[in-house]
Amino acid sequence: MPKKTLLRVSNIDTFYGGFQALWNVSLEVKPQEIVALIGANGSGKSTLLDTISGLIRSAKGGIEFEGKSITTLDPFQIVALGISQVPEGRRVFPDLSVLDNLILGSYNPKARPKKEQNFKIVYELFPILEERKNQLAKTLSGGEQQMLALGRGLMSNPKLMLLDEMSLGLAPIVINNVYKALRKIRERGITILLVEQNVRRSLDEADRAYIMEAGRVVLNGNVADLREEEEVKKAYFGI
Amino acid sequence: MTLEFLGDLSTPIMMGILLGGLYALIALGLSLVFGVMKLINVAHGDLVLFSSYFAYAAMTMLGIDPILSLVIGMPLLFVMGFAIQKYLLSRAFAISMEAPLIIAFGISLTLQNFQQIIWSPMSRGLTTSYALVSFGVGGTRVPLAYLLDFIAALIVMFSLREFLSRTYLGKAINAASQDRRAAQLMGINTGRMYALAFAISMATAALAGVFLGLTFPFTPQSGVSFLIIAFGVVIIGGLGSMVGTFIGGMVLGLAQTLGGYFLGCAAQMLIAYGMVLIVLAVRPQGIFGR
Numbered sequence: 001m002p003k004k005t006l007l008r009v010s011n012i013d014t015f016y017g018g019f020q021a022l023w024n025v026s027l028e029v030k031p032q033e034i035v036a037l038i039g040a041n042g043s044g045k046s047t048l049l050d051t052i053s054g055l056i057r058s059a060k061g062g063i064e065f066e067g068k069s070i071t072t073l074d075p076f077q078i079v080a081l082g083i084s085q086v087p088e089g090r091r092v093f094p095d096l097s098v099l100d101n102l103i104l105g106s107y108n109p110k111a112r113p114k115k116e117q118n119f120k121i122v123y124e125l126f127p128i129l130e131e132r133k134n135q136l137a138k139t140l141s142g143g144e145q146q147m148l149a150l151g152r153g154l155m156s157n158p159k160l161m162l163l164d165e166m167s168l169g170l171a172p173i174v175i176n177n178v179y180k181a182l183r184k185i186r187e188r189g190i191t192i193l194l195v196e197q198n199v200r201r202s203l204d205e206a207d208r209a210y211i212m213e214a215g216r217v218v219l220n221g222n223v224a225d226l227r228e229e230e231e232v233k234k235a236y237f238g239i
Numbered sequence: 240m241t242l243e244f245l246g247d248l249s250t251p252i253m254m255g256i257l258l259g260g261l262y263a264l265i266a267l268g269l270s271l272v273f274g275v276m277k278l279i280n281v282a283h284g285d286l287v288l289f290s291s292y293f294a295y296a297a298m299t300m301l302g303i304d305p306i307l308s309l310v311i312g313m314p315l316l317f318v319m320g321f322a323i324q325k326y327l328l329s330r331a332f333a334i335s336m337e338a339p340l341i342i343a344f345g346i347s348l349t350l351q352n353f354q355q356i357i358w359s360p361m362s363r364g365l366t367t368s369y370a371l372v373s374f375g376v377g378g379t380r381v382p383l384a385y386l387l388d389f390i391a392a393l394i395v396m397f398s399l400r401e402f403l404s405r406t407y408l409g410k411a412i413n414a415a416s417q418d419r420r421a422a423q424l425m426g427i428n429t430g431r432m433y434a435l436a437f438a439i440s441m442a443t444a445a446l447a448g449v450f451l452g453l454t455f456p457f458t459p460q461s462g463v464s465f466l467i468i469a470f471g472v473v474i475i476g477g478l479g480s481m482v483g484t485f486i487g488g489m490v491l492g493l494a495q496t497l498g499g500y501f502l503g504c505a506a507q508m509l510i511a512y513g514m515v516l517i518v519l520a521v522r523p524q525g526i527f528g529r
Contacts, residue, residue, distance in 0.1 A: 053423075054425060055420065055423060055424075074428070075423040075424065075426075076423065076426045076427060076428045076429075079424065079425065079426030080426055084424070085424045087420065087421060087424055091418055091421035091424075092420030093413070093414050093417045093418060093421065094417060094418075095413075095417055096410070096413060096414065096417065099411055100413075103407070103410060104410055104411065104414050104422075104425050104427070105377070105425055107407065107411055107425050107426050107427055111426070112407075152425065156425065156426055188361075198287065239338075
């Protein structure tokens with residue numbers, strides 16, 4: 001039985017100042033999938049995530065979440081519906097403690113009553129955060145900050161997580177840990193839309209992928225099929 | 240000889256610390272807005288004065304005690320602050336960092352002239368029975384109003400600090416000031432947080448205006464001189480730090496009274512601003528700045 005769609009992006013155009021960053025982009029994410037968004041720097045992946053999160057408005061087209069339009073909602077309303085973005089560069093609040101960073105993750109009114117329960121989940125996933133809860137976020141290592149950013153995102157009680165360049169700037173062993181956590185997050189029934197420059201890695205983890213070039217989706221499909229595509233091989237695996 | 244000299248010094252030290260309380264009270268709101276929005280609210284002094292005149296009107300027309308009038312004055316300025324940020328400044332922030340500064344400047348000039356028209360340039364004061372009382376501490380006469388200033392500053396400083404570090408709302412304001420984009424992604428309505436921060440700053444300005452009026456006479460032009468003092472306080476203490484601002488008030492107050500003691504009245508503000516320059520040269524982020 002085909003599952004219904006959780007997130008549907010339909011034919012959106014997005015502008016950055018006077019510059020068009022997305023051209024007629026469509027995408028679908030079904031419940032409990034991991035979908036990867038791959039493409040070169042500047043191909044529009046992050047802009048697409050920001051448009052979904054409501055940080056940028058699309059000029060054309062629409063975005064639906066659980067069947068309801070979120071195209072014109074503000075970011076804080078979109079978070080409350082259950083879409084949580086973990087931004088590129090982690091962007092933890094540097095001068096707040098680890099604990100306060102996590103508490104702020106549960107700021108939206110729907111997540112607040114589930115705060116204690118979500119704390120347990122986050123601390124189970126990343127015990128280091130509990131150990132360091134009274135430290136300022138800026139004193140954490142890069143890997144720990146990425147865990148904090150993920151934990152903070154989980155505190156908002158999401159149905160869908162948008163993960164932007166999780167492994168950027170991290171050591172390979174740390175990247176493995178982050179991806180281990182990603183699988184556990186998925187086991188909790190949370191759907192994931194993943195943006196990565198690390199194409200091999202994201203194709204290993206994802207069920208389906210969308211390939212973007214110059215603001216357009218040029219290819220999409222199951223990961224296994226995409227690997228066989230000549231273009232993908234040439235562009236990303238150097239074969 | 241030496242002992243006598245120290246004995247005399249107790250008066251300017253005591254007065255400097257208490258006067259610093261008033262300076263800190265005025266500066267706390269300025270510091271909050273700067274910390275959260277990176278805006279130097281040049282209208283802050285005139286908004287403080289607006290509250291002084293509001294209390295003056297309540298006292299002379301309705302016979303309401305100035306401190307009691309804060310029951311209306313504080314919510315009034317809170318709402319004004321919310322509206323100023325939401326309808327005037329937030330649009331300007333979307334244009335550039337300089338645009339809101341110009342708007343604040345416009346608010347400052349508008350208020351000054353408004354107060355000039357209604358109250359004339361004549362000097363006024365919130366003259367109450369207790370404003371004139373003084374009491375003795377170890378041979379020093381201390382005006383009660385100075386002590387009230389100090390206590391009010393202490394209360395406002397602690398309340399702001401606790402609010403910002405302990406409540407959901409306070410943390411969210413903090414988060415919005417550290418990283419606006421990340422705060423939005425946490426589900427925080429950042430626009431509302433800025434409006435709230437400005438509103439809280441104005442509520443403290445309402446308090447400051449009343450205590451200022453109990454302590455000193457004021458004219459429609461006084462806002463500017465108190466803005467400059469508050470600015471000095473914030474520079475010394477470190478922008479955005481509540482405890483720093485409080486200590487900064489003491490430092491500036493002490494520099495002024497001790498400067499006056501050693502070099503005569505004419506030199507007191509010279510020493511105070513000399514202090515600001517020294518801090519800027521040695522520790523530009525302020526004593527408590529990060």
